[in-house]
Amino acid sequence: MNEYLWIAMLLANFLFILLFYRLFGKTGLYIWIPIAAIVANIQVLKLVDIFGINATLGNIVYASSFLVTDILSENYGKKSAARAVLVGFLSLIASMCLFQAALWFQPSSDDWVQESMKNIFGLMPRIVLASLLAFGLSQIHDVWSYSFWKKKWPADRFIWVRNNASTMISQLIDSVVFxxxxxxxxxxxxxxxQIFLSTYLLKWIxxxxxxxxxxxxxxxxxxxFIPEDI
Incomplete structure (x- = not known):
């Protein structure tokens, strides 16, 4: 069952990225970056058994951010991709602050979610620190590497080379650090x-x-088909 859900989530992520891009242009890609960063940092707390291995759940949505920066690098250049990385950084910092602030409020006697929020967001500072380091190092490498391979092999038939050559090494950096x-x-x-190997394997896929x-x-x-910036 998990395998079917994983494949469905994978396809949904890719289609959502294209939908955002189709409706909002480059801005839509910038919108997806904080969605991926924040959702992944919550989903990563859940461990699941998939394809016979023990893995964290947030791999798909987080890995989709590399597709976004590669699209930006290919269609708009290195500077636009680097800006998306900055958006991701600021989104993680802002979400951490807001989630932690929510925990500081004294809950009402009728409240029933405080303990659940503690279980999830109480771990956020360490998760976010790991994400910031991993996201920053891996995405900086990805943007640089994609630009490097694009200059080396600029023809359209080599898009698959620069996409995979940049992303797969970046995913290795990300998995080790995180x-x-x-x-x-x-x-x-x-x-x-096992978490590292499964995480990298799934991100590689x-x-x-x-x-x-x-x-x-x-x-x-x-x-x-893509609108101008809005």
Whole structure:
């Protein structure tokens, strides 16, 4: 059951990105970055069994942010992609502050969600610190690497090369940094290793499968289906 849901969520993420892009242009891609960053940081707290491995849930939506920065790099250049990374940084910081502030309020005697919020958002500072480091290092590498490969092999037939060459190494950086900062000391070493391997494997699969969608995004832009910035 989890496998079918994972595939459905994967497809939904890619289609939502294209929908946002189609309706709002480049702005829509900037909108998706904070959605991916915030949702992933909540979903990552849930462990699931999928394809016979133990993995964190937030892999798909987080990995989709790399597709967004690659579309920005391909269609608008390195500066636009770097701006999206900054949007992601600020979104994580703002969400952490607001979530923590919500926990400081004294709940009403009729409240029934405070403890649940503590379980989720009480872990947010460490998760967000891990995300900030992982997101920053991996996305900076991704933007740089995509630009590097685009200059080396600029032809359209090599879009798949620069998309995958940049994203798969960036995902490795992201998985190493996030797993160590977020979960070191929280799980036994064997579980920690399994989380890292499963996280990277699933992100690698997402990176591989997003290739047709970057081609679609490029085609949509060149055919004039994408609106001007709003």
């Amino acid at each position: 797993t160590l900062v977020a979960f070191a000391g929280q799980f036994p070493k064997d579980v920690l290793l 997402v990176a591989l499968l997003d290739t047709p969608f970057i081609y679609l995004a490029v085609l949509m832009n060149r055919r004039g």
